[in-house]
Amino acid sequence: MIKQKLFAILFIGSLLFFYACRKADEVYIEKDAEWLSGGKQTFFDVTNSGFDHIFNGLTEREEENHEIGDAAFDAVFVTAPAPLNAGLGPIYNNVSCSGCHVNDGRGKPPVAGEKLSSMLFRISIPGANPHGGPNPVPGFGGQFHPRAIAGKLAEGDIDIQYMAVFGQYADGSKYALRQPFYTIKNNYTTLPSNVMLSPRIAPQVFGLGLLEAISDADIMNRADENDKDGDGISGKYNVVYDVLTNSYRLGRFGWKAGQPSLLQQSAGAYNEDMGITSFVFPLESSFGQPQYDGLNDEYEVSDSILHAVAFYMQTLGVPARRNAYDAEVLNGKKIFNAIQCAACHVPEQRTKVDVTFPSRSNQKIFPYTDLLLHNMGSGLADNRPEFLADGYEWRTPALWGIGLTKKINGHEYFLHDGRARNLEEAILWHGGEAENSNIKFRNLSLSERKALLKFLESL
Numbered sequence: 001m002i003k004q005k006l007f008a009i010l011f012i013g014s015l016l017f018f019y020a021c022r023k024a025d026e027v028y029i030e031k032d033a034e035w036l037s038g039g040k041q042t043f044f045d046v047t048n049s050g051f052d053h054i055f056n057g058l059t060e061r062e063e064e065n066h067e068i069g070d071a072a073f074d075a076v077f078v079t080a081p082a083p084l085n086a087g088l089g090p091i092y093n094n095v096s097c098s099g100c101h102v103n104d105g106r107g108k109p110p111v112a113g114e115k116l117s118s119m120l121f122r123i124s125i126p127g128a129n130p131h132g133g134p135n136p137v138p139g140f141g142g143q144f145h146p147r148a149i150a151g152k153l154a155e156g157d158i159d160i161q162y163m164a165v166f167g168q169y170a171d172g173s174k175y176a177l178r179q180p181f182y183t184i185k186n187n188y189t190t191l192p193s194n195v196m197l198s199p200r201i202a203p204q205v206f207g208l209g210l211l212e213a214i215s216d217a218d219i220m221n222r223a224d225e226n227d228k229d230g231d232g233i234s235g236k237y238n239v240v241y242d243v244l245t246n247s248y249r250l251g252r253f254g255w256k257a258g259q260p261s262l263l264q265q266s267a268g269a270y271n272e273d274m275g276i277t278s279f280v281f282p283l284e285s286s287f288g289q290p291q292y293d294g295l296n297d298e299y300e301v302s303d304s305i306l307h308a309v310a311f312y313m314q315t316l317g318v319p320a321r322r323n324a325y326d327a328e329v330l331n332g333k334k335i336f337n338a339i340q341c342a343a344c345h346v347p348e349q350r351t352k353v354d355v356t357f358p359s360r361s362n363q364k365i366f367p368y369t370d371l372l373l374h375n376m377g378s379g380l381a382d383n384r385p386e387f388l389a390d391g392y393e394w395r396t397p398a399l400w401g402i403g404l405t406k407k408i409n410g411h412e413y414f415l416h417d418g419r420a421r422n423l424e425e426a427i428l429w430h431g432g433e434a435e436n437s438n439i440k441f442r443n444l445s446l447s448e449r450k451a452l453l454k455f456l457e458s459l
Protein backbone atom coordinates (compact mmCIF):
# COMPACT_ATOMS: atom_id res chain seq x y z
CA MET A 1 0.00 0.00 0.00
CA ILE A 2 2.68 2.49 1.09
CA LYS A 3 4.86 1.29 -1.75
CA GLN A 4 2.04 1.91 -4.22
CA LYS A 5 1.48 5.40 -2.88
CA LEU A 6 5.15 6.18 -3.09
CA PHE A 7 5.23 4.91 -6.64
CA ALA A 8 2.23 7.07 -7.55
CA ILE A 9 3.86 10.14 -6.06
CA LEU A 10 7.11 9.43 -7.86
CA PHE A 11 5.27 8.83 -11.10
CA ILE A 12 3.26 12.04 -10.88
CA GLY A 13 6.35 13.88 -9.70
CA SER A 14 8.37 12.76 -12.70
CA LEU A 15 5.51 13.64 -15.01
CA LEU A 16 5.39 17.14 -13.53
CA PHE A 17 9.14 17.41 -13.84
CA PHE A 18 9.02 16.33 -17.46
CA TYR A 19 6.21 18.81 -18.16
CA ALA A 20 7.99 21.66 -16.39
CA CYS A 21 11.12 21.05 -18.46
CA ARG A 22 9.13 20.96 -21.65
CA LYS A 23 7.41 24.19 -20.65
CA ALA A 24 10.77 25.81 -20.03
CA ASP A 25 11.98 24.51 -23.38
CA GLU A 26 8.98 25.93 -25.15
CA VAL A 27 9.45 29.31 -23.54
CA TYR A 28 13.09 29.16 -24.53
CA ILE A 29 12.28 28.29 -28.12
CA GLU A 30 9.51 30.87 -28.19
CA LYS A 31 11.79 33.62 -26.89
CA ASP A 32 11.64 36.48 -29.41
CA ALA A 33 8.56 34.95 -31.04
CA GLU A 34 6.31 37.54 -32.60
CA TRP A 35 3.30 36.72 -30.46
CA LEU A 36 5.30 37.99 -27.47
CA SER A 37 4.67 41.58 -28.56
CA GLY A 38 6.51 43.17 -25.63
CA GLY A 39 9.42 40.71 -25.42
CA LYS A 40 10.12 39.91 -21.77
CA GLN A 41 7.38 42.41 -20.84
CA THR A 42 4.52 40.50 -22.47
CA PHE A 43 1.40 39.65 -20.47
CA PHE A 44 -1.41 37.18 -20.98
CA ASP A 45 -4.57 38.92 -19.87
CA VAL A 46 -7.56 39.57 -22.10
CA THR A 47 -9.75 41.14 -19.41
CA ASN A 48 -10.15 44.90 -19.11
CA SER A 49 -6.95 45.14 -17.08
CA GLY A 50 -4.99 43.82 -20.08
CA PHE A 51 -3.15 47.15 -20.58
CA ASP A 52 -2.27 47.55 -16.90
CA HIS A 53 0.57 45.14 -16.12
CA ILE A 54 3.72 46.05 -14.25
CA PHE A 55 7.03 45.08 -15.91
CA ASN A 56 8.66 41.83 -14.89
CA GLY A 57 12.03 41.97 -13.15
CA LEU A 58 11.72 45.28 -11.33
CA THR A 59 13.37 45.77 -7.94
CA GLU A 60 11.16 46.10 -4.89
CA ARG A 61 11.81 49.85 -4.81
CA GLU A 62 10.86 50.14 -8.49
CA GLU A 63 7.67 48.15 -7.95
CA GLU A 64 6.71 50.52 -5.16
CA ASN A 65 7.40 53.49 -7.41
CA HIS A 66 5.21 51.99 -10.15
CA GLU A 67 2.36 51.49 -7.66
CA ILE A 68 2.63 55.10 -6.47
CA GLY A 69 2.53 56.22 -10.10
CA ASP A 70 -0.45 53.96 -10.80
CA ALA A 71 -2.42 55.53 -7.95
CA ALA A 72 -1.41 59.04 -9.03
CA PHE A 73 -2.54 58.25 -12.61
CA ASP A 74 -6.05 57.63 -11.22
CA ALA A 75 -6.00 60.52 -8.71
CA VAL A 76 -8.82 63.02 -9.21
CA PHE A 77 -7.71 66.63 -8.83
CA VAL A 78 -9.91 69.21 -7.14
CA THR A 79 -10.05 72.97 -6.68
CA ALA A 80 -7.53 74.40 -4.18
CA PRO A 81 -7.45 74.60 -1.21
CA ALA A 82 -7.95 70.93 -0.37
CA PRO A 83 -5.95 68.39 1.64
CA LEU A 84 -5.27 66.09 -1.31
CA ASN A 85 -4.72 66.56 -5.06
CA ALA A 86 -5.48 70.27 -4.98
CA GLY A 87 -4.79 72.82 -7.70
CA LEU A 88 -7.06 71.69 -10.55
CA GLY A 89 -7.27 74.30 -13.32
CA PRO A 90 -8.34 77.06 -13.09
CA ILE A 91 -8.93 75.92 -16.69
CA TYR A 92 -8.54 72.30 -17.72
CA ASN A 93 -9.64 69.40 -19.94
CA ASN A 94 -10.11 66.61 -17.43
CA VAL A 95 -9.56 65.88 -13.73
CA SER A 96 -7.31 62.78 -13.92
CA CYS A 97 -4.92 61.03 -16.28
CA SER A 98 -7.08 57.91 -16.38
CA GLY A 99 -10.16 60.03 -17.12
CA CYS A 100 -8.71 60.27 -20.64
CA HIS A 101 -6.44 57.20 -20.87
CA VAL A 102 -9.20 54.90 -19.64
CA ASN A 103 -7.76 51.57 -18.37
CA ASP A 104 -4.43 52.75 -19.83
CA GLY A 105 -6.17 52.59 -23.21
CA ARG A 106 -7.55 55.24 -25.51
CA GLY A 107 -10.19 57.98 -25.34
CA LYS A 108 -12.93 58.77 -27.83
CA PRO A 109 -14.68 61.71 -29.42
CA PRO A 110 -17.86 62.90 -27.68
CA VAL A 111 -21.19 61.76 -29.10
CA ALA A 112 -23.69 64.48 -29.99
CA GLY A 113 -24.60 66.53 -26.90
CA GLU A 114 -21.68 65.24 -24.80
CA LYS A 115 -18.99 67.62 -23.56
CA LEU A 116 -15.37 67.03 -24.61
CA SER A 117 -13.68 64.78 -22.10
CA SER A 118 -11.07 62.30 -23.41
CA MET A 119 -10.38 64.31 -26.56
CA LEU A 120 -8.58 67.63 -26.63
CA PHE A 121 -7.69 70.32 -29.15
CA ARG A 122 -4.25 71.83 -29.62
CA ILE A 123 -4.42 75.36 -30.97
CA SER A 124 -1.94 77.86 -32.42
CA ILE A 125 -1.53 80.69 -34.89
CA PRO A 126 0.97 80.74 -37.80
CA GLY A 127 4.61 81.17 -36.85
CA ALA A 128 6.59 79.46 -34.12
CA ASN A 129 7.36 80.02 -30.45
CA PRO A 130 10.96 80.88 -29.39
CA HIS A 131 11.79 77.13 -29.31
CA GLY A 132 10.45 76.35 -32.78
CA GLY A 133 7.21 74.82 -31.42
CA PRO A 134 3.62 75.90 -32.07
CA ASN A 135 2.88 79.62 -31.67
CA PRO A 136 0.31 80.11 -28.88
CA VAL A 137 -3.00 81.89 -29.50
CA PRO A 138 -3.25 85.21 -27.60
CA GLY A 139 -5.76 84.76 -24.77
CA PHE A 140 -5.98 80.96 -25.31
CA GLY A 141 -2.45 79.52 -25.25
CA GLY A 142 -1.52 76.25 -26.94
CA GLN A 143 -4.49 74.12 -25.94
CA PHE A 144 -8.21 74.77 -25.83
CA HIS A 145 -9.73 74.47 -22.37
CA PRO A 146 -13.47 73.76 -22.37
CA ARG A 147 -13.69 73.45 -18.57
CA ALA A 148 -12.99 75.76 -15.63
CA ILE A 149 -13.30 75.60 -11.85
CA ALA A 150 -16.19 77.47 -10.18
CA GLY A 151 -15.90 81.24 -10.57
CA LYS A 152 -13.56 81.04 -13.60
CA LEU A 153 -14.38 81.12 -17.30
CA ALA A 154 -13.79 78.16 -19.57
CA GLU A 155 -12.33 79.14 -22.93
CA GLY A 156 -15.44 77.96 -24.77
CA ASP A 157 -16.83 74.87 -26.47
CA ILE A 158 -16.11 73.02 -29.67
CA ASP A 159 -18.86 71.85 -31.93
CA ILE A 160 -18.21 68.68 -33.93
CA GLN A 161 -20.15 67.84 -37.09
CA TYR A 162 -19.58 64.82 -39.28
CA MET A 163 -20.19 64.62 -43.02
CA ALA A 164 -20.54 61.28 -44.75
CA VAL A 165 -17.94 60.46 -47.41
CA PHE A 166 -18.84 57.58 -49.71
CA GLY A 167 -16.56 55.12 -51.43
CA GLN A 168 -16.45 51.73 -53.05
CA TYR A 169 -14.20 48.67 -53.11
CA ALA A 170 -13.00 47.19 -56.40
CA ASP A 171 -15.46 44.33 -55.88
CA GLY A 172 -18.33 46.83 -55.90
CA SER A 173 -19.22 46.82 -52.21
CA LYS A 174 -19.78 50.26 -50.80
CA TYR A 175 -18.68 52.01 -47.63
CA ALA A 176 -19.32 55.33 -45.88
CA LEU A 177 -16.76 57.20 -43.77
CA ARG A 178 -17.33 60.26 -41.62
CA GLN A 179 -15.28 63.44 -42.05
CA PRO A 180 -15.27 65.71 -38.98
CA PHE A 181 -15.64 69.50 -38.95
CA TYR A 182 -14.88 71.57 -35.88
CA THR A 183 -16.11 75.02 -34.84
CA ILE A 184 -15.15 76.91 -31.70
CA LYS A 185 -18.19 78.48 -30.07
CA ASN A 186 -18.98 80.38 -26.86
CA ASN A 187 -15.35 81.56 -26.75
CA TYR A 188 -14.82 83.68 -23.64
CA THR A 189 -12.96 86.36 -25.56
CA THR A 190 -12.25 87.24 -29.19
CA LEU A 191 -10.48 84.53 -31.09
CA PRO A 192 -8.02 85.53 -33.84
CA SER A 193 -9.33 84.52 -37.26
CA ASN A 194 -6.21 82.51 -38.16
CA VAL A 195 -6.42 79.91 -35.38
CA MET A 196 -5.33 76.38 -36.34
CA LEU A 197 -7.02 73.49 -34.52
CA SER A 198 -5.57 70.01 -33.99
CA PRO A 199 -8.03 67.45 -32.61
CA ARG A 200 -6.51 64.62 -30.57
CA ILE A 201 -7.84 61.55 -28.85
CA ALA A 202 -5.98 60.26 -25.79
CA PRO A 203 -3.90 57.32 -27.12
CA GLN A 204 -3.24 54.00 -25.38
CA VAL A 205 -0.30 54.32 -22.96
CA PHE A 206 1.12 50.81 -22.35
CA GLY A 207 4.47 49.65 -23.75
CA LEU A 208 5.74 53.23 -23.99
CA GLY A 209 8.82 52.48 -21.88
CA LEU A 210 9.88 50.00 -24.55
CA LEU A 211 9.30 52.56 -27.31
CA GLU A 212 11.35 55.06 -25.28
CA ALA A 213 14.15 52.48 -25.19
CA ILE A 214 14.53 52.18 -28.98
CA SER A 215 17.73 54.02 -29.83
CA ASP A 216 17.56 57.39 -31.62
CA ALA A 217 19.88 55.95 -34.26
CA ASP A 218 17.51 53.07 -35.07
CA ILE A 219 14.64 55.51 -35.60
CA MET A 220 16.67 58.05 -37.54
CA ASN A 221 18.23 55.38 -39.78
CA ARG A 222 14.77 54.41 -41.03
CA ALA A 223 13.95 57.95 -42.12
CA ASP A 224 13.97 58.46 -45.89
CA GLU A 225 12.81 62.06 -46.14
CA ASN A 226 13.41 62.40 -49.88
CA ASP A 227 12.33 58.84 -50.66
CA LYS A 228 15.72 57.86 -52.08
CA ASP A 229 14.66 54.20 -52.31
CA GLY A 230 11.64 55.19 -54.42
CA ASP A 231 9.00 53.15 -52.57
CA GLY A 232 6.72 56.18 -52.17
CA ILE A 233 7.27 56.26 -48.43
CA SER A 234 9.40 58.97 -46.89
CA GLY A 235 9.38 58.78 -43.11
CA LYS A 236 10.90 61.75 -41.36
CA TYR A 237 11.79 62.26 -37.70
CA ASN A 238 10.71 65.13 -35.51
CA VAL A 239 13.18 67.21 -33.50
CA VAL A 240 11.61 68.90 -30.51
CA TYR A 241 12.46 71.08 -27.54
CA ASP A 242 13.53 69.35 -24.33
CA VAL A 243 12.64 71.69 -21.47
CA LEU A 244 14.81 70.13 -18.75
CA THR A 245 18.04 70.08 -20.73
CA ASN A 246 17.22 73.19 -22.76
CA SER A 247 18.22 71.34 -25.91
CA TYR A 248 16.70 69.74 -29.02
CA ARG A 249 16.04 66.02 -29.14
CA LEU A 250 14.33 63.41 -31.25
CA GLY A 251 10.52 63.59 -30.83
CA ARG A 252 8.84 60.31 -29.99
CA PHE A 253 5.54 60.73 -28.13
CA GLY A 254 2.22 62.29 -29.09
CA TRP A 255 0.35 62.00 -32.41
CA LYS A 256 2.98 64.20 -34.09
CA ALA A 257 5.97 63.01 -32.05
CA GLY A 258 6.08 66.43 -30.37
CA GLN A 259 7.46 65.20 -27.03
CA PRO A 260 10.98 63.85 -26.37
CA SER A 261 10.41 61.80 -23.20
CA LEU A 262 7.75 60.26 -20.99
CA LEU A 263 8.74 62.58 -18.14
CA GLN A 264 8.14 65.71 -20.22
CA GLN A 265 4.98 64.25 -21.79
CA SER A 266 3.59 63.49 -18.31
CA ALA A 267 4.52 66.91 -16.91
CA GLY A 268 2.97 68.52 -20.00
CA ALA A 269 -0.23 66.53 -19.43
CA TYR A 270 -0.44 67.68 -15.81
CA ASN A 271 0.10 71.27 -16.88
CA GLU A 272 -2.06 71.59 -19.99
CA ASP A 273 -4.68 68.87 -19.53
CA MET A 274 -5.33 69.35 -15.81
CA GLY A 275 -3.90 72.76 -14.84
CA ILE A 276 -1.34 71.21 -12.47
CA THR A 277 2.09 72.86 -12.16
CA SER A 278 5.36 70.96 -11.57
CA PHE A 279 9.10 71.56 -11.56
CA VAL A 280 9.12 70.90 -15.32
CA PHE A 281 6.30 73.36 -16.08
CA PRO A 282 6.06 75.74 -13.10
CA LEU A 283 3.69 78.22 -14.79
CA GLU A 284 -0.09 77.66 -14.90
CA SER A 285 -1.43 77.03 -18.43
CA SER A 286 -3.70 80.02 -17.79
CA PHE A 287 -0.72 82.34 -17.21
CA GLY A 288 -1.31 85.68 -18.94
CA GLN A 289 -5.07 85.08 -19.26
CA PRO A 290 -7.84 86.61 -17.14
CA GLN A 291 -8.51 83.21 -15.49
CA TYR A 292 -4.95 83.10 -14.07
CA ASP A 293 -5.14 83.13 -10.28
CA GLY A 294 -2.03 85.32 -9.95
CA LEU A 295 -0.62 83.11 -7.18
CA ASN A 296 2.95 81.91 -7.42
CA ASP A 297 2.10 78.89 -5.28
CA GLU A 298 4.14 75.74 -4.81
CA TYR A 299 4.23 73.09 -7.49
CA GLU A 300 0.84 71.39 -7.46
CA VAL A 301 2.37 67.96 -8.13
CA SER A 302 5.55 67.09 -6.24
CA ASP A 303 8.76 66.05 -7.98
CA SER A 304 8.49 62.54 -6.54
CA ILE A 305 4.90 61.98 -7.70
CA LEU A 306 5.70 63.32 -11.16
CA HIS A 307 8.69 60.97 -11.39
CA ALA A 308 6.52 58.08 -10.16
CA VAL A 309 3.86 58.76 -12.83
CA ALA A 310 6.53 58.95 -15.54
CA PHE A 311 7.98 55.68 -14.20
CA TYR A 312 4.51 54.11 -14.29
CA MET A 313 4.29 55.15 -17.96
CA GLN A 314 7.74 53.57 -18.51
CA THR A 315 6.90 50.23 -16.93
CA LEU A 316 3.53 49.10 -18.34
CA GLY A 317 3.87 45.84 -20.28
CA VAL A 318 2.25 44.77 -23.52
CA PRO A 319 -0.50 42.19 -24.14
CA ALA A 320 0.48 38.99 -25.93
CA ARG A 321 -1.09 38.35 -29.32
CA ARG A 322 -4.09 36.08 -29.59
CA ASN A 323 -4.51 33.47 -32.36
CA ALA A 324 -1.23 34.52 -33.93
CA TYR A 325 -0.87 31.20 -35.75
CA ASP A 326 -4.46 30.86 -36.93
CA ALA A 327 -4.48 30.21 -40.70
CA GLU A 328 -6.61 33.26 -41.54
CA VAL A 329 -4.47 35.49 -39.30
CA LEU A 330 -1.32 34.22 -41.04
CA ASN A 331 -2.89 35.01 -44.38
CA GLY A 332 -3.76 38.49 -43.10
CA LYS A 333 -0.17 38.98 -42.03
CA LYS A 334 1.00 38.12 -45.55
CA ILE A 335 -1.40 40.72 -46.95
CA PHE A 336 -0.25 43.30 -44.35
CA ASN A 337 3.28 42.90 -45.69
CA ALA A 338 2.29 42.65 -49.34
CA ILE A 339 0.29 45.89 -49.42
CA GLN A 340 3.08 47.81 -47.66
CA CYS A 341 1.40 48.37 -44.31
CA ALA A 342 4.64 47.14 -42.73
CA ALA A 343 6.64 49.91 -44.43
CA CYS A 344 5.41 52.32 -41.72
CA HIS A 345 3.93 49.96 -39.15
CA VAL A 346 7.35 48.27 -38.85
CA PRO A 347 6.62 44.99 -37.05
CA GLU A 348 9.85 44.44 -35.20
CA GLN A 349 12.23 46.62 -33.20
CA ARG A 350 14.93 45.99 -30.64
CA THR A 351 15.40 48.13 -27.55
CA LYS A 352 18.90 49.38 -26.83
CA VAL A 353 21.21 47.85 -24.25
CA ASP A 354 20.73 49.82 -21.05
CA VAL A 355 22.44 48.55 -17.89
CA THR A 356 20.71 51.25 -15.82
CA PHE A 357 17.26 49.97 -16.82
CA PRO A 358 17.66 46.18 -17.32
CA SER A 359 13.92 45.42 -17.48
CA ARG A 360 13.66 47.17 -20.84
CA SER A 361 17.16 46.52 -22.10
CA ASN A 362 17.92 44.63 -25.30
CA GLN A 363 14.41 43.26 -25.96
CA LYS A 364 13.00 42.16 -29.27
CA ILE A 365 9.56 43.78 -29.43
CA PHE A 366 6.76 43.91 -32.01
CA PRO A 367 5.18 47.39 -31.79
CA TYR A 368 4.28 47.85 -35.50
CA THR A 369 5.60 51.39 -35.73
CA ASP A 370 8.66 53.20 -37.09
CA LEU A 371 7.97 56.20 -34.78
CA LEU A 372 8.44 58.42 -37.84
CA LEU A 373 6.25 61.13 -39.32
CA HIS A 374 4.43 60.49 -42.60
CA ASN A 375 2.35 62.66 -44.88
CA MET A 376 -1.08 61.04 -44.57
CA GLY A 377 -2.85 63.17 -47.18
CA SER A 378 -5.31 66.06 -47.02
CA GLY A 379 -8.19 63.98 -45.64
CA LEU A 380 -6.37 63.45 -42.33
CA ALA A 381 -4.45 66.77 -42.30
CA ASP A 382 -4.92 69.10 -39.33
CA ASN A 383 -3.00 71.81 -41.21
CA ARG A 384 -1.20 72.71 -37.99
CA PRO A 385 2.59 72.26 -37.67
CA GLU A 386 4.32 71.01 -34.51
CA PHE A 387 8.11 71.48 -34.59
CA LEU A 388 9.26 69.75 -37.83
CA ALA A 389 5.93 67.95 -38.38
CA ASP A 390 3.87 69.80 -40.97
CA GLY A 391 0.08 70.01 -41.22
CA TYR A 392 -0.14 66.73 -43.20
CA GLU A 393 2.15 64.63 -41.05
CA TRP A 394 1.40 62.17 -38.26
CA ARG A 395 3.61 59.75 -36.36
CA THR A 396 2.89 56.10 -37.13
CA PRO A 397 0.98 54.78 -34.10
CA ALA A 398 1.98 51.44 -32.59
CA LEU A 399 -0.56 48.74 -33.44
CA TRP A 400 0.26 46.34 -30.60
CA GLY A 401 -2.76 45.64 -28.41
CA ILE A 402 -5.09 47.35 -30.90
CA GLY A 403 -7.27 44.23 -31.17
CA LEU A 404 -8.14 44.54 -27.47
CA THR A 405 -9.50 48.10 -27.76
CA LYS A 406 -13.12 46.99 -27.91
CA LYS A 407 -12.72 44.76 -24.87
CA ILE A 408 -10.76 47.24 -22.77
CA ASN A 409 -12.21 50.58 -23.85
CA GLY A 410 -15.65 49.52 -25.00
CA HIS A 411 -15.34 51.23 -28.39
CA GLU A 412 -13.37 51.13 -31.61
CA TYR A 413 -12.76 54.77 -32.46
CA PHE A 414 -9.39 55.04 -34.16
CA LEU A 415 -7.03 57.63 -35.69
CA HIS A 416 -5.85 60.87 -34.05
CA ASP A 417 -9.36 62.33 -33.88
CA GLY A 418 -11.35 59.13 -33.42
CA ARG A 419 -13.20 59.61 -36.72
CA ALA A 420 -12.77 55.95 -37.70
CA ARG A 421 -15.47 53.77 -36.16
CA ASN A 422 -13.52 50.54 -36.66
CA LEU A 423 -10.23 49.21 -38.03
CA GLU A 424 -11.54 49.05 -41.58
CA GLU A 425 -12.44 52.76 -41.59
CA ALA A 426 -9.01 53.59 -40.12
CA ILE A 427 -7.36 51.94 -43.14
CA LEU A 428 -9.72 53.59 -45.63
CA TRP A 429 -8.67 57.07 -44.39
CA HIS A 430 -4.99 56.39 -45.20
CA GLY A 431 -3.79 58.84 -47.89
CA GLY A 432 -0.57 60.62 -48.88
CA GLU A 433 2.37 58.25 -48.53
CA ALA A 434 -0.10 55.51 -47.56
CA GLU A 435 -2.41 56.11 -50.55
CA ASN A 436 -0.87 53.17 -52.45
CA SER A 437 -1.54 50.86 -49.52
CA ASN A 438 -5.11 52.10 -49.37
CA ILE A 439 -5.64 51.50 -53.11
CA LYS A 440 -4.26 47.98 -52.74
CA PHE A 441 -6.57 47.44 -49.78
CA ARG A 442 -9.60 48.53 -51.81
CA ASN A 443 -8.55 46.08 -54.52
CA LEU A 444 -8.56 43.10 -52.17
CA SER A 445 -11.38 40.56 -52.20
CA LEU A 446 -13.79 40.44 -49.27
CA SER A 447 -12.09 37.37 -47.80
CA GLU A 448 -8.65 38.98 -48.10
CA ARG A 449 -9.92 42.14 -46.36
CA LYS A 450 -11.40 40.00 -43.62
CA ALA A 451 -8.09 38.18 -43.17
CA LEU A 452 -6.21 41.48 -42.88
CA LEU A 453 -8.68 42.74 -40.24
CA LYS A 454 -8.42 39.44 -38.40
CA PHE A 455 -4.66 39.90 -38.33
CA LEU A 456 -5.03 43.42 -36.87
CA GLU A 457 -7.41 42.04 -34.25
CA SER A 458 -4.78 39.47 -33.27
CA LEU A 459 -2.26 42.21 -32.42
Ligand SMILES: [Ca+2]
Nearest residue numbers: 087088089275
Ligand atom coordinates in the same frame (compact mmCIF):
# COMPACT_ATOMS: atom_id res chain seq x y z
CA1 LIG B 1 -3.47 74.81 -11.04
Ligand SMILES: [Ca+2]
Nearest residue numbers: 140141143145
Ligand atom coordinates in the same frame (compact mmCIF):
# COMPACT_ATOMS: atom_id res chain seq x y z
CA1 LIG C 1 -5.97 77.37 -23.17
Ligand SMILES: [Ca+2]
Nearest residue numbers: 224227231233
Ligand atom coordinates in the same frame (compact mmCIF):
# COMPACT_ATOMS: atom_id res chain seq x y z
CA1 LIG D 1 11.22 55.41 -49.12
